[in-house]
Amino acid sequence: MDLALLAAALTFLYGGRAPASAQRLEVRLDATAAHARPPADVLGAGVATYGLLGTRIDLERFGPAKGDYDLVLSGGRDTREGGSSWVSAALGGEWARWIGSIAARARAEAFGLWFREPFSYRAHGITIAPRASRSLGGLTFSLAGELIRGGWQTEDTLEVAGDLDVTGASLSVGRVVGTGWLEATVEGHEARNGALPGSYTGFGASYGVMAGRFGIRVDGRRWNTPAGGELGYHGTIGWQVNDRLSAHLTVGKSVTDPVHGSPGSFTATLGASWRMISAEVRRVAPVVEFAEMVDGGRKVRFRIYAEDAEQVAITGDFTGWKPRPMQRAGDAWILEIVLQPGLHHFGFVLDGERWFVPDDAPGVVDDGWGRRNASLVVEGA
């Protein structure tokens, strides 16, 4: 049933696909050093300093319905003798599209965690996390869900296994305050895990602001777990060093995680992320590109992708609404036209009969007769 839910969500969000505007592959290397001090009532944990090294491989499709696929591999090790070590992997996809005035997103992820020392703990599962957001009256409301299904297995003195089962939802409301973003959230989760199953609820708030290449974020949360109430808080400073390198410093106290039941701890984290590879796998140019000014106006290049069409024409006010044939160039159809300054409406005709306006065309507007036009403005000299 969970797979059916996943399939339905993917179909709903991914339906009506349009040619991708770009596909980009990125490979990142993340390094993090953390010093953690768990609560005193967690036996055997103690103060730990650990390092995490991970790599993230992202394939992003930029288009009207964004798709983003990622593979994250990471490993960590506690620096203490006999301390813990673990490796984890997650393969996920994220989709986003507009449904009317609602921004809809959904993420699906398969994950695995292998905690190796000093005891063996393995967990695996599938996560589905939908989210819908809408702005109303200066506030942005977001409703999110989280569904995790999987299992865990541990070998300490006895091999024990169980279901990993988390169902949760959250409601957030946010708005711009000053030059930053203020958000408040209430959330609840029902969890079955190996360490602390039960209900987790809480409310919290965060504020993030950016100044140039730096960002600051503070957040606080009141959290109720099956073992009692907790308070969590963090302060983070992020630095976009350059286009490829970013760093962050986070200090605070985390709360108990409902997925694995990991206790919260006081933690100071210093991390860096390096974008090793960023390559366009497939670049699709925009529908409209503005070129140089010439006598009579500005050159504008039109480009669409209609691989199945035998002939493509552009039509608009600048053609007197008569179709003007475009030329095929590879997998695209292109035409360059000089447009006078002002507003122009246009669209495309496929195979002489089908009206077509790409979802990523600029200035999409209702033509008054149930179809869409694209539009653009050419500024004066």
Place this chain on the structure above:
Amino acid sequence: MTRILVPTALSLAMLATALSPGGIRTAAAQELSRLERVRAELPAEAARSIERTLAEARRLGLPTEPLIDKALEGAAKKVQPARIVEVVQGLAERLRHAQSLLDASATPSDITAVADALQRGVPDEAVRALRTGAPGGASIAASVHTLADLLDRGVPMGAALDAVQEWRGRAKNALELRELPAAVERLIREGVLPEQAAAAVASAVRDGGRPAAAGPPPGVGPGKAPGPEKGVPVAPGKGKGKGKGKGKG
């Protein structure tokens, strides 16, 4: 009785075209040519209705080119003539409304762009704000079109207007204005909510950068909803609660 033919503006235009050396077509002649196409492609009654709408638009000082274009568009899309007339009349009304929001020096280009933006959901007060803030009576066509593009991406009006006003306040060029919607959309695709994205882009412009450079440092920017971090697991039975499971023995 002798008929006296009173030349109309259109017939004068025809005369001007016929007499002008080298056959240079004036704007009026071009309009005439397109109007002839409207008469040729629509039934007589529909063409007459459109000509009455055009006459009223001229009387009010409204641009007529978009009205003729709309009629030709409807004919090209094989829309029913009555529907074409209805939509052309609706456009004339929007042009009149747009003209009322602008001052007497507004160009046909601005009136047309504002009418289009009104149809796309830009409110009157936003048009007035752009008009008021226009340096030296500069055109607002590109600004109002960009504002409508931002609204299309779900950016609330206040945040959208702020982003466009920031661009205008920094006397940026048209290329960077065109970058605003694309920069906002890029951030939205990265998971940032529309209002946050517009604020980030406005902030980038305010800081003297280009809209395309806007973006939060990872893990810090708005849009990252708080949630429990997945920390280091502890052995079941050694945490704050006792684990449950099926013993395999």
